[in-house]
Amino acid sequence: MLLYTRLAPPKPPKRRSRGGCTYCKEKKKKCDEKRPTCSRCGEQGVECVYGTVKPRQRKRRESAPHTATAGTPSEHYSAARRLSELSYYSQNSSYLGWGVDNRCQDLTRYGDPPSVVFNTHFSLGDYPPIDILDDFPNEDTQDPITGEIPDIDAPADEDGNSPSGPLSPRTISKTPDLAMIAPCPIGSPLQEFHAPVFTEFTDRPNRRALIDHFCNVLSHLIVFREETGNPFQQLILPLTRKSSPVLNSIFALSCAHLEYRGIENSEKSLYFHNQAIQGVAQMIAQKEKANRTDILAAIMLLVYYECLVQKGRSNIVAGHLKGALTIMCSTDELLDPAGVFLERAFRFYDVITALSNGTSPISTTPSPGGLLPFSPIGATPTSPLSNVDTLLGMSTTLWPIIHRLSGLSSLKSSLDTAIQTNSSPTKIAVLRTEFSSTAQAIEAALNNWHPQLPSDFSPPAGNDDPDADPVVLSASSSSSSFVSTTKSSNIPSIYHNALAYRHASLLYLYRTILRHPRSHPLVRKHTRLTLKNCVATVGHRGPMSALLWPLFVAACEAQGEKDRGLAREAFEKVERRQGMRNIGRAWEVVGVVWGRVDLEGEGEKEGGIQKEIKRGRGRCGGGV
Structure with missing residues (x-):
């Protein structure tokens, strides 16, 4: 991966006529195609017959080998850094606001309580909304991934890949002959990239589209901090150069995210998932020959995938986490930056899985000061986000x-x-x-506990008052109760995300562990405060990563129209932004719980409601 060279101009294609007469074809001679009789048929005195020209069948192209010679670490770092800088979009970028109006996800099939319909067309900040179909070529434009004019009439190859492009639907080109012209490489402003993009990963257009989706959309949705680049691009993508299981895991994750949004790829996410599983098994069998960081990266990406796609309660995530722990404990060597980043992801999912399944974490409890914030490569210690972890936000302590x-x-x-x-x-x-x-x-x-805040950031007044309305300000507004002179507009969202985890943890303690009734003052207080901070998190339009667990815990305990209205608002906005299946599953479970509470109330049926919530936590995960 990420081996950048200047491409030579393409050689002119060899063109053979397929419109010769029948006699010349039988003799395997070149026909001059004169009408009504060609020269050879005239000389031989035979009847010259021109048959129907059949469409040309495309040959299958083999994938680029994944076992190319690996470059030096410095080459990997610089190449990954260039890719991260080129494809980086801020959290307020309208590229994240993608969707299709006619592919709405109806999450209201559990009756009246959660009466909200999520759609996939929205905008962030002051940017206009973008429809994902706008990114596909029209009848006169080139494909941004392949650099070709799409021809939807061309037949598919043996793999089922349509030459018109990696994703469907596609529009019909008025000039199909242009599809036969080889694209000329066009240098990027950085001079290291050429069209078609992501050719260093694979030569298949549909797979390059998945890499593009991972870099420009998905990787931005699952981190809190990336002011100098995205860690998934800086640290995980370089591993794909020498590890096909890591690459297949990325393919599976991106493809599953697109499938939930109604965008079909010519290869299914389940196929890439199976390939990744087989590759991980082969790497583990190699023992000392395999790179532990590569194995750990593939396993953790599969954990993200399972949390995104699983339809029912499953022990697959727990099994992956046990395998990741085995890999981490199999060596005493210090982990490289990619290994430290993956270890942080493991700790997050280990705790969330334990909370969801009612089990104990498989890792040891970190010391209070043992989790230092993990920063993107190149971040300065004086950054206003210096106390923000890439995956845990302000929740490291x-x-x-x-x-x-x-x-x-x-x-x-x-x-x-x-x-x-x-x-x-x-x-x-x-x-x-x-x-x-x-x-x-x-x-x-x-x-x-209180989060560590930048010196120039003051939290809103009344933030711990359950009866106060959530304080959500636009980027252009100001208030004496909310003061921040930092350049990052993400701090308010990260701050409220951390508070949501704090209040949800107290709610979990009182309700699930100590088994206080739903009407208990402490339960009602922390339900309201959790929902308020969830609404504030999504209202500030900053990172919404990892918000599902506190939102689900509080929404299941919501009573009254005010609390349930906060839950609806938070679920709607986080689903629009993240676009992940487990968010929809969580909302379905909330609808079931609300229906049973309204029908049965508290009392002898309370145990059944708690079991439903526990099953729901196991089904919806809560990771991404």
């Missing part, structure tokens, strides 16, 4: 507390089992004391 919280469910289950089975009083007393002291310590830590 909160994460050890949430890690301990995720293990309380298993401890609670052990205590309940001991009581139900009439275990010895000593054992029950020990378990009860451990559970009570741990819960109290976690509650105190959550109540005392």
Whole structure:
């Protein structure tokens, strides 16, 4: 991957006439195609017959080999940096506001409570909305991925790839003959890139479109910080040069994201997923010959994929995480920047999976100061986002507390089992004391935690008041309750995201662990505060990565039209921005829970509602 060379001008194609007469074709002689009789038929005195010219069948092209000689690390770094700078779009870029009006995702099939219809056409900031079909070539333009004029009438090859382009639908060209002209390489402003783009990954147009989607859309949706470039482009993309499982994992993730939005690729995401799984198995079998960072990257990308596409409760994510932990523990060597980045992604999913399934994390609890913010390559220590982690936002100091919280469910289950089975009083007393002291310590830590803010940022007044309305300001407005002179407009969203995790963790503690009733004042308070911060996060139009878990936890406990209105607003906006299947599944579960609460209320049916919420957490994941 990312080996940049100057391409030589294409050789003029050899053209053979296919319109010769039948006699010349049988004799395998060149026909001058004179009408009504060619020269050879006139000399031989035979009847000259011209048959119908059949369409030319395209030959299958083999993919570019993935085992090309790897460049030096400095070459990988500089090439990845150039790619990151070229394809970087800010979080307010209208490119992220893509969608198709007639492909709405109806998430209201569970009745009246969650009455909202999500669509996929929207805009961010002050930029106009963009329809994804605008990015496809019209009848007079070139394909931005292949550099060719599309010809929809041309037959598909043996792989099912249409020469008209990687994605459908496509428009018909009025001049199909132009499709036979080879594109001339056009240098980019940086002089290292040539059209068609992403040729260093693969020569297949549909796969280049998936790389383009990963770089320009998907990688921006799953990080908090990228002022000097996107870490997925800087650290993960270079690994694809020598690792086909990493490349296939990226293909699977991008293809699944497009499929949920109704954009079909000629190859399905399941095919790439199976190829990635087989590749990871082969790399593990090689043991010492395989690069551990490559294996870890492929596994974590598959975790992202599973959280995005799984339709029911599954242990696949937990299995991938166990494999990733084995890889990380198999060496005492210091991890490179890509390994540190992937380890941070592992810690996030380890805790979220434990919270969703009611199990304990498989990794050890990090020390309170053990998770330093991971910055993009090239970020300066004086950046206003210096306290913001790429994947955890402002929650690096909160994460050890949430890690301990995720293990309380298993401890609670052990205590309940001991009581139900009439275990010895000593054992029950020990378990009860451990559970009570741990819960109290976690509650105190959550109540005392506050995110570390830039010196020139002041949070809005009344942010901890559950009765106050969410403070959401546009980029051009100002208020004495919200002061920030930093150049980054993402800080408000990152700040409210961290507070949403704090209040959702307290809600999880009171409702799921301590089993307070839905009407308990603490449950109602932190439900409202979680939803308020979720609405503020999406309202400031900054990063919305990893917002699903706190939003789902609070939405399931929402009572009254005000709280449910906040949940609707947050779900609608985060689904529009992120465009991921697990968000839609979470909303479906919320609709079921609201329906059962309205129908049955609290009391003897409360246990069934909690089981439905637990099953829902397992089905919807909550990662991306």
